[in-house]
Each structure stands twice: as C-alpha cells, then as structure tokens.
Amino acid sequence: MDAAPEGPGEGSRRGGPVREGLRGYRLIVAMWIRSTMTYRTSFVLTTVGQAAITLLDFVAIYLMFSHIDALGGFTLPEIALLYGSCSASLGLADLLLGNTDRVGARIRDGSLDTMLVRPVPVLAQVAADRFALRRLGRIGQGLGVMVWAVWSLDVDWTAGKVLLVPVMVIAGAGLFAAVMVTGAAFQFVAGDAAEVQNSFTYGGCTMLQYPPTVFAKDLLRGVTFVVPLAFVNWLPALYVLGRPDPLGLPGWVAFLSPLVAFVVFLPASLAWRAGVRSYRSTGS
Amino acid sequence: MRLYLAVTAGGFRRYATYGTATAAGVFTNTVFGFIVAYTYIALWDERPGLGGYDQAQALTFVWMSQSLLAAAALIGGGFQEELQERIRTGDIAVDLYRPADLQMWWLAADLGRAVFQLLGRGVVPLVAGALAFPLALPVDPLRWLLFLVSVLLALVVSFALRYMVGLAAFWLMDGSGINVMATVTSIFFSGMLLPLTVFPGGFGEFVRVLPWAAMLQVPMDVLLGEHAGAGGAAGALGFQAGWVLVLLGTGRLLQSAATRKVVVQGG
Numbered sequence: 001m002d003a004a005p006e007g008p009g010e011g012s013r014r015g016g017p018v019r020e021g022l023r024g025y026r027l028i029v030a031m032w033i034r035s036t037m038t039y040r041t042s043f044v045l046t047t048v049g050q051a052a053i054t055l056l057d058f059v060a061i062y063l064m065f066s067h068i069d070a071l072g073g074f075t076l077p078e079i080a081l082l083y084g085s086c087s088a089s090l091g092l093a094d095l096l097l098g099n100t101d102r103v104g105a106r107i108r109d110g111s112l113d114t115m116l117v118r119p120v121p122v123l124a125q126v127a128a129d130r131f132a133l134r135r136l137g138r139i140g141q142g143l144g145v146m147v148w149a150v151w152s153l154d155v156d157w158t159a160g161k162v163l164l165v166p167v168m169v170i171a172g173a174g175l176f177a178a179v180m181v182t183g184a185a186f187q188f189v190a191g192d193a194a195e196v197q198n199s200f201t202y203g204g205c206t207m208l209q210y211p212p213t214v215f216a217k218d219l220l221r222g223v224t225f226v227v228p229l230a231f232v233n234w235l236p237a238l239y240v241l242g243r244p245d246p247l248g249l250p251g252w253v254a255f256l257s258p259l260v261a262f263v264v265f266l267p268a269s270l271a272w273r274a275g276v277r278s279y280r281s282t283g284s
Numbered sequence: 285m286r287l288y289l290a291v292t293a294g295g296f297r298r299y300a301t302y303g304t305a306t307a308a309g310v311f312t313n314t315v316f317g318f319i320v321a322y323t324y325i326a327l328w329d330e331r332p333g334l335g336g337y338d339q340a341q342a343l344t345f346v347w348m349s350q351s352l353l354a355a356a357a358l359i360g361g362g363f364q365e366e367l368q369e370r371i372r373t374g375d376i377a378v379d380l381y382r383p384a385d386l387q388m389w390w391l392a393a394d395l396g397r398a399v400f401q402l403l404g405r406g407v408v409p410l411v412a413g414a415l416a417f418p419l420a421l422p423v424d425p426l427r428w429l430l431f432l433v434s435v436l437l438a439l440v441v442s443f444a445l446r447y448m449v450g451l452a453a454f455w456l457m458d459g460s461g462i463n464v465m466a467t468v469t470s471i472f473f474s475g476m477l478l479p480l481t482v483f484p485g486g487f488g489e490f491v492r493v494l495p496w497a498a499m500l501q502v503p504m505d506v507l508l509g510e511h512a513g514a515g516g517a518a519g520a521l522g523f524q525a526g527w528v529l530v531l532l533g534t535g536r537l538l539q540s541a542a543t544r545k546v547v548v549q550g551g
Contacts, residue, residue, distance in 0.1 A: 045461025052468045060477040066484045068330040071323075104304075195308035199315040207319045214326040219318075 024120030028128035050137030072213035083209035084146030089172030091138030097127035100184035104192035172232035174261030188275030288392040295396020335481035340420035347413030351406035367450035368459035434503040437524035444531035454542040475501035
C-alpha cells in the first residue's frame with residue numbers, strides 16, 4: 001500500500017520521484033495530524049463518530065436479522081465477514097488517499113496551481129491533503145466486525161483461507177485506491193464531481209457488504225469485469241465461506257485480488273497523469 | 285416577510301449554480317437507490333409485509349428516501365458548518381446587527397437550498413426508480429398534497445435540529461465532532477437506514493416518537509397511505525408540527541443564551 005500515494009506511473013521508472021513523493025506525503029500527513037491534535041476532544045469525537053456512522057450499516061443488517069434467518073441465503077456471520085472486510089478495505093484506502101476527491105474543488109478555486117509548483121508529486125500532495133486520522137474509526141470498526149465474523153463462522157480453515165483474509169483486506173484497499181485515483185483524474189474533465197467517485201467507493205462498499213446473490217446478474221458482471229470491485233471481498237470471501245460464485249467463476253480467482261488491484265492501478269495512474277497534463281488553470 | 289423570501293430565493297440560486305455537483309449527486313442517489321432496492325427485495329422476499337409494507341411500498345420508501353436525502357440533509361450537508369465558521373471567525377457579530385432575525389434568516393436560506401435540492405436532486409432518482417422497479421406511488425392528488433406539506437414540515441424539523449448543532453459552536457471551539465454525532469443520529473433515527481417500522485419492539489416504538497422520525501419516516505407513511513383517513517393524516521402532520529414548535533423554540537432559547545456570550549472586539 002505504501003506505493004499507492006506517490007504516483008506509481010512516475011515511480012515505476014525512476015527511484016527519485018518515489019522517494020520524494022513518499023517524503024512529501026509523510027511531511028504533509030504529519031502536519032495534518034499535528035493540526036488535528038490541536039482539538040483533541042473533537043478528534044476523539046469525530047473518530048468515534050466515524051466508527052459509529054459506518055457501524056450503523058451493520059446495525060441495520062443486524063436489525064434485519066431480528067426478522068429473518070438468512071438474507072440472499074447468507075447468515076449474519078457470513079454477511080459480517082463481507083461487511084467487515086469491505087469496511088476495513090475502504091477505510092484503509094480512505095485514510096491513505098481519501099482526500100483525492102477534493103481535487104475538483106481545488107481545480108475550481110485555483111489552489112491546485114500552488115501544488116503544481118511545489119517540488120513534490122501532485123498526487124502525493126492531493127492524497128495527503130487534509131489527512132484525516134479520524135478514518136481510523138472506520139478501519140477499527142470494520143476489523144472489529146470481521147474478527148467477530150471469523151470467530152463465529154463455521155469454516156474449515158485451510159492455510160489458503162487463513163491467508164486470504166488479510167490479503168483480501170489489503171488488496172481490497174488497493175482496488176478502492178485505484179478507483180479513487182481514477183475518480184480524481186475524472187474530475188479534471190468533469191469538474192467538481194466528487195460524488196461520482198463516492199458512488200463507486202462508498203456505494204461499492206454498501207453493495208459489497210451484502211451477498212452477491214442479492215443482486216441482478218448484470219450488476220454482478222459489471223462489478224466483476226468492468227469495475228472489478230467483486231475482487232475487493234466478494235470473490236475471496238465466497239472462497240473462504242466455501243460458496244460458489246453466482247457467475248460460475250472458478251474458485252482460484254479468489255486469489256487474484258492482488259493482481260487485479262495492481263492491474264487496475266495502471267490505467268488509473270495513466271488517467272491521473274493525463275489529467276494533470278491536460279490541466280488548464282482557472283487563473284483565479 | 286419580503287426579506288426572507290429574497291433570502292430563500294438567494295439560497296435556491298446559490299445551489300442552482302453547482303450544476304456538475306448536482307448531476308454527480310443525482311448519479312450517486314440513483315446508484316445507492318439501486319443497491320438498497322435490491323437488498324430490500326431480498327429482505328421483503330424473505331419476510332413479505334415486513335414493517336407493514338408490501339414490496340412495492342418498501343421500494344417506494346427506498347427511492348423516495350434517495351430523493352429527499354439531500355433536501356432534508358439526512359446524511360449531513362446544509363448550512364450548519366457555515367454558521368459555525370461565522371461563529372468561529374466572529375463574523376456572526378455582523379449577522380447579529382442585521383435588522384433580521386438570525387434563526388429566521390438561516391431558515392429562509394436553508395429552505396431555498398432544500399427546495400432546489402428537492403427539484404434538482406429529487407426528481408431524477410425517483411423517475412429512475414419508477415422505471416426500473418414497481419413502485420406504489422399514489423394516484424390521489426390529495427395524498428400528494430399532504431405529502432408535500434409533510435415534506436415541508438420535515439425540512440423545517442431538519443433545519444431546527446441543525447440550527448442547534450450550528451449554535452453549539454458558541455461553546456465548542458471546533459464543531460466537527462458534534463456535526464458527526466448529529467449525522468449519526470439523523471441517519472439512524474430518521475428511517476434512512478431502515479424504515480423505523482422495521483425496528484423491533486419497544487425500541488421501535490421509542491424511535492418513532494423522536495423528532496428524527498418527522499424528517500423521513502412520517503412523510504413516507506403519509507405518501508404510502510399508512511395514516512388512513514383525515515384523522516390519521518392530521519395526526520401525522522400534527523406530530524411534525526409539534527416537533528417544529530418545540531425545536532424552533534428550543535433553538536431560540538439557545539440562540540439568546542449564545543448571543544449573550546458574544547463579545548464584539550473592536551478593530
């Protein structure tokens with residue numbers, strides 16, 4: 001995940017910009033953490049609040065299960081595994097580069113210009129912009145629900161399944177990160193369209209917390225082959241739970257998540273570079 | 285009164301300038317509408333008649349919620365952060381010297397915003413939902429009229445709560461903590477997450493009398509005809525009106541306590 005914020009397109013060829021990007025990212029993040037800690041009560045409240053907001057989705061599912069025994073054929077602990085893993089993945093991606101969605105606002109008010117003249121890759125600056133440590137709240141509650149799920153699930157744990165759980169969370173974060181970078185790049189064309197990005201990240205996570213059996217096949221094809229969000233947790237979790245994929249994909253695709261995350265990062269970083277290149281300042 | 289109408293029109297126009305953001309919001313509401321609709325279909329397949337709704341009513345609940353979400357600021361948004369910023373920077377002193385009432389001024393501006401978002405972000409998701417799923421939208425014009433009155437009351441209840449959240453900045457240095465908490469309660473207790481009629485037992489009864497119920501659950505039930513007859517509708521609107529009075533009144537008390545705290549520094 002460390003490679004994510006500094007513009008992999010530039011980084012893969014030369015060593016300099018990567019180190020520079022990481023260093024810049026670290027400095028900006030440290031600055032925002034210091035500023036956050038000025039209002040410590042507020043920090044605690046927002047972190048707890050962030051955890052509570054995202055936990056509410058699970059409370060809703062829990063309330064549903066006061067009326068039903070299975071949703072789409074899945075039990076509560078099974079859904080908890082889906083919910084917790086995708087929540088933790090999104091939280092991680094959100095913490096590391098969630099504020100890339102502010103790039104549209106920065107284009108509009110002209111403050112992106114300032115970033116372009118600084119000797120730090122723009123993506124590192126945009127990613128670290130207003131770094132929000134409170135997002136640990138979402139990661140914490142996601143992991144919490146996941147631990148509960150793993151503990152209460154009746155699964156025949158094999159080495160592959162055990163390995164898949166942490167891999168799913170980290171590769172999932174990589175996939176969400178790629179979506180975030182693509183969304184940020186899209187804002188160079190569309191202007192302030194942060195909400196479109198949110199529908200793929202937050203919307204995607206809302207979808208992934210429910211079993212795939214709930215959704216129409218066309219939608220499943222879309223999130224498997226077009227925007228491969230199914231690799232965030234559906235495919236790995238189905239393997240862990242020993243359930244077949246509704247699209248009939250073979251079991252081993254569950255292990256492809258890291259590869260898919262890496263592959264989607266390429267077009268994402270290319271789109272970002274194209275976006276920065278095409279950028280014309282508003283002049284304000 | 286003319287002044288406040290002008291402020292409302294200003295609020296409307298201000299949000300009308302964000303074309304791309306509105307389109308992006310419509311897209312988001314539609315995407316979420318689809319996701320939640322599928323989960324509700326699974327839920328109502330399992331338990332037909334859950335919460336007193338059939339499946340078409342449940343789907344109507346989903347799509348209409350998406351249409352009201354931005355207008356009623358159910359998951360945050362609105363003016364309260366701007367108010368907090370003015371309190372923090374001291375600009376509020378200027379507002380207090382205006383020949384207009386502070387609460388009414390912000391109410392007028394927020395209603396302008398809400399009406400724009402009702403039109404700009406409300407219509408398209410509902411149409412998309414109606415095209416893709418069988419909805420239970422009423423044909424009776426009177427029911428729609430009652431629904432619109434109920435929505436208006438919902439917007440005022442939402443404002444009144446957020447006004448108090450905004451005023452909290454007089455006592456707190458930084459409002460972001462209380463803003464998050466306000467959003468949490470609003471998402472959970474309004475029915476946005478799950479219709480409040482699905483909440484089990486005594487807890488369900490409790491959440492249905494809280495002010496947040498007046499922000500979404502009550503307008504929905506008016507639309508879906510859950511309050512049968514003139515008496516039922518009057519009861520629902522009366523419940524909302526009661527919360528409007530209580531919350532605006534409390535906000536007013538809070539406002540006078542807050543403004544006594546203001547010390548204007550010269551310079």
